[in-house]
Amino acid sequence: MKAAIYSRKSKFTGKGESIQNQIELCKEYANNYFNISEFIIYEDEGFSGGNTDRPEYQRMIADAKKKKFDVLICYRLDRISRNVLDFSKTIEMLQANNISFVSIREQFDTSTPMGRAMMYISSVFAQLERETIAERIKDNMQRLALTGRWLGGKKPFGFKSKQIEVINYEGEKRKLYELIPIPEEIEIVKLIYKKYIELCSFTKVESYLIQNNIKRNGKFFNQSTVSYILRNPVYCVADQLSYEYFSRQGSATPDKNEFDGKSGLIAYSKRCETTWTIRNKKDWIIGVGRHKGIISSKDWIQVQNIAEENQTKAIKNGTSRISLITPLLKCKCGETMKASSIQKNNDGSIKYYYYVCRRKERTNGSLCNIKNCNGHKADKEVVESLKKFAFNTENLQKLFFGEINSLNSRKENSEDKKKSLLNEIEKKKTMISKLVDSITGSDNSAATKYILEKINKIDNEIKELQKELQTLDNKIETDMLKKLNYEITLELFKKVADLDKLNFEEKQQLIHKLVDKIVWDGENLHLYIKNINSTNCIS
Structure with a gap:
């Protein structure tokens, strides 16, 4: 064998x-x-x-x-x-x-x-x-998140670490680290966030810092460092809005009540240990730190939204000194349009140019033969349309404040329904507990069988209620972020009044923040404002 x-x-x-x-x-x-x-x-x-x-x-x-x-x-x-x-x-x-x-x-x-x-x-x-x-x-990582401790390693710009002693729940002394702000660096961080919201570009923020001789540790900031600062939740205030944001992303978070509106956040398990790349936010463990938050959650989330939009919709011709509205401008065939047939005056100024459909250009008109769009006229009409829209307070009230009020009202109703669901779940759990007690020590197998069937039925009902509760929570989070987007758009429209005072690049940036797309149908331009389910025919 x-x-x-x-x-x-x-x-x-x-x-x-x-x-x-x-x-x-x-x-x-x-x-x-x-x-x-x-x-x-x-x-x-x-x-x-x-x-x-x-x-x-x-x-x-x-x-x-x-x-x-x-x-x-x-x-x-x-x-x-x-x-x-x-x-x-x-x-x-x-x-x-x-x-x-x-x-x-x-x-x-x-x-x-x-x-x-x-x-x-x-x-x-x-x-x-x-x-x-x-x-x-x-679980250990989540317990660390609850302590708000800094685990060491490279400290985020704007902070130094300090060792402290705490007493844990078992009465034992433990050494922890907490982040201490460096005031002069914190001011630079605030400036970086402000400029990014204004410029919407890591590269442009980097250029601004270099041109203004703003350095860290004696060296100029590079694009990678700017990106790291802008994406790091350590600067974000831990409030209800940041809680909703990370919950929606799928991150593990402490209890909602821990987000006190004062402290900053700490992200654990943010990077992959082998490749050192940043993980998807759903794999992050978010903790409320012992340090003070320095960037409002509204601004921090706005920065994340801009960065993500830039990743998926790069403004390829956005820095052009000729056209204000590329690549927002699209042909009715779906293709983008570019500035072409550019003629200059003797002094170098632009005499005229046209927006041309890229598909028309590539195929010599075989797949699209739409009429070219006058560039100067199109840019001017977009600017005038935005100004007209901004000055129409009645329309703004109808489109934005109406939606915001509706979302506030819907939130109140959802919160009431949530309380009702939680109460119903607790009642059914109590019923199960009583049924379990009734069969403890029972010798009646027939009765036990029916009671077990009843328990399974109630348990299934609880699961359905929990699904309904999760759907409701998702709806509340979605509505909260919608409200934030409306508020940000309203703030941007206040700047439209000074649009004529802005330089070319500033005009271009503001238009890109407000406009989702512009469609040319061969005769008219159709302007689509972000966060609004309607379009304006502007020419």
Whole structure:
């Protein structure tokens, strides 16, 4: 009878159950209980049991399929695998090849029905342990987030760290770090946020800082540093709006009441440990820090929105000194239009130019033959239309304040409904608790059966109510962000009154902030304002 011994250890250490110890114990067991003529040894050291991508394990599986041994012995069940599915497949493969399996630590033997049943149960607990460890790591990160502590490493610009001692819930002293603001650097951070909201470009903010001789540690800011500062939630005030924002992103957050409107935020698990790239916000763990927030959540969120919009909709011709409205201007065929046929005066000023459909230009009019749009006339009409729109207070009141009031009213109704749902869930949980108490110690199996059915029914009702509650929470968060967008657009329209006083680049930036797109149909321009479900025909 041939016996295979499989041994595995995750790390190369001399502690615990070493590879050699596992093999010796398996040999001793085999000699005591089986008539073994030959041992085949498979050793994987430095490999996790979380998957089956292990060289010796794969060799052992291949040999089993060739029926090179009669029994597989391991020291402990999780040496084979910590994954239920992988373990089950291994057992099925061994049984298909008439190979017995023995785990000496658990005293399981697949030659008996009880042994097979117990091994499946034990494998479930092996995976449960692994998932518990992973969950424990995440829980630790979330507990750290609740403390608001700074974990060390490179400090964000504008802060230094200070070691403090605290008493934890077990009465033990612990050393933590908290962020202390550096006033002169904090002022620079505020300036960077202000200029980005104004200029909407990392590169332009970088240029502004260089032109004004603003430095950090004696060196000029680069685009990467500006981007890092603008994307870091450490500067954001922890209030209800920032809570709603990160909840909507899917980030793990503390209780809503922790967002006190004063403190700043700290993001844990923000970067991937292997590539050091910034993770998706849904993988972040957000904590309320011990430091004071310096950028309002409204401004911080506006910066994130601008940055994300720039990623997906780069303003390719936005810095042109000729046209105000590229690439906002689109042909009715869907293609963008560009400034072309440019003629200059002797002094270098622009005499005239036209907006031309890119599809028309590329295909010599075969796929689109729309009439070109007079550039000077189009730019002027867009500016005049925005001014007319801004000065029409009755229209603004109707479009924006009406929506804002509607959202406020809807929020109140949603909050009332939320309270009602929470009360209903608590009532049903109380019902389940009473039903559970009623069957405790009961010998009436018939009554117990019906009570259990009733419990399952109520539990399903609770799950449906919880789904409804989640949908309602999502709706409240969406409405809150909609309201913020309306308020930001209203603030921008106040600047339109001074549009003629702005230089070319400032006009261009303001137009891009207010306008979603402009469509040329060959005769008229159609202006689409951001956050408004309507269009104005302006020419």
